[in-house]
Amino acid sequence: NASGVIKIRIQTNGLPPRCAAVPSSTFAELNVDFEVNFNPDVSINSLNSNLNTVGSLSQTICTLTSMSSVPSASGYVNYGTTGLDTATGVAVDGVMMFTSDSANNYDPFFPPSGGTAETVDSCLAHCQTAGIYHYHIATGCQVNPPTGNITSCAAVSACNSNIATYSISSFSSYQTKTVIGVARDGHVIYGPYLSSGTRVTTGFDVCNGMFYDSIGNYAYFATSTYPYIVGCFGPGNYPSFGPNCTTNGVSTYNMSSYAISFLSSNTTNTTTVSTTMVTNSTTASTTRVTNSTTMVTNSTTASTTRVTNSTTASTTRVTNSTTVHRSASISGRINLDTGLILLLITAWIWLY
Structure with missing residues (x-):
């Protein structure tokens, strides 16, 4: 926009680009349309979610509608008619x-004693009572939709045995940092691996978010532990206890090395990202009855650096295209040594 903020607009009818293993009569076509600041600057020194007791952590992470409000710094605007109170x-x-909660406000796959696990298809999704097909956990189907009919999770031995490990194994062909979605606060959601091929098993906060690089980028990562994808809008804190609504949670949260390096700093991205421009880009799908998703970023800021990364998911059955464009830039700071060299060269030329 005119202030140099990169926006992303997301539109979808919510229908999967595959034949899901649920009764077709239960599917509801949605009108999801929202705009948000893309990858907004955040700091580990200014947390959106600071949950310092088991009670506060459980009340937030274990409540189905706890993410109905998006942090104001994300510039979130909802243009659609579908309610998104339970959507991350x-x-x-x-x-x-x-x-990552059932209608009973606990882990839908590993509930505490007395709870009942929910059923999903082999792409780890299902419909709720209003017919909205959705995920609570990551799956390789998100980046590579299968063709033909799929079956239930119960019919797949590995899925039925342990849905959490099955979730991770479905990314066996994507053992690098892979975009699987965008959160309503504008942060990217990645699969369970970093660019190095290392699986994310630590370094994330109570929201399942992590500072993952030296310039302070923050994103959510898929994990094999509850809350699996996004637990709250981050950044969050790192307590030495987990929520009480799951038997598959972590016992303690640990900072990534990058998060540690940013402690007591005033800013993260804003200290290094300065002059960037992203060209206007639009990807629109052509189907309404099956699946349509549009993610658009716009920026009018003059720049000296341009980097564009895009991810497109598609299938031959359905026209379904999602493109995420994001710009990253390197600040134009000249270090002291370089400045002195330039000063000496200038003085020599003047004397000559």
């Missing part, structure tokens, strides 16, 4: 991502 974001296949 949208996957790159156009299917909704919900909070």
Whole structure:
């Protein structure tokens, strides 16, 4: 926009680009349309979610509608008519991502004693009572939709045995940092691996978010532990206890090395990202009855650096395209040594 803020607009009808293993009569076509600041600057020194007791952590992470409000710094605007109180974001296949809670406010796959696990198909999604097809956990189907009919999770031995490890194994062909969605606060949602091929098993906060590089980028990562994708809008804190609504949570949260390096700093991205421009870009799908997703970024800021990364998911059955464009830039600071060299050269030329 005119202030140099990169925006992303996401539109989807919520229908999957595949034949899901649920009764077709339960599917609801959605009108999801929202705009948000893309990858907004955040700081580990200014947390959006600071949950310092088991009670506050559990009340937030374990409540189905706890993410109904988006942090104001994200510039979130909802243009659609579909309610998004239980949604954390949208996957790159156009299917909704919900909070990691069942209607009973506990882990839908590893509930505490007395709870009942929910059923999903082999792409780890299902419909709620209003017919909204959605995920609570990551799956390789999000980046590579299968063709033909899929079956239930119960019919797949590995999925039925342990849905959490099955979730991670579905990314066996994507063992690098892979975009699987965008959260409603504008942060990217990645699969379970870093660019190095290392699986994310630590370094994330209570929201499942992590500072993952030296310039302070923050994103959510898929994990094999609850809350699996996004637990709250981050950044969050790192307590030495987990929530009480799951038998598959972490016992303690640990900072990534990058997060540690940013402690007591005033800013993260804003200290290094300065002059950037992203060209206007639009990707629109042509189907309404099956699946359509549009993610658009716009920026009018003059720049000296331009880097564009895009991710597109598609299938031959359905026209379904999702493109995420984001710009990253390197600040134009000249270090002291370089400045002195330039000063000496200038003085020599003047004397000559």
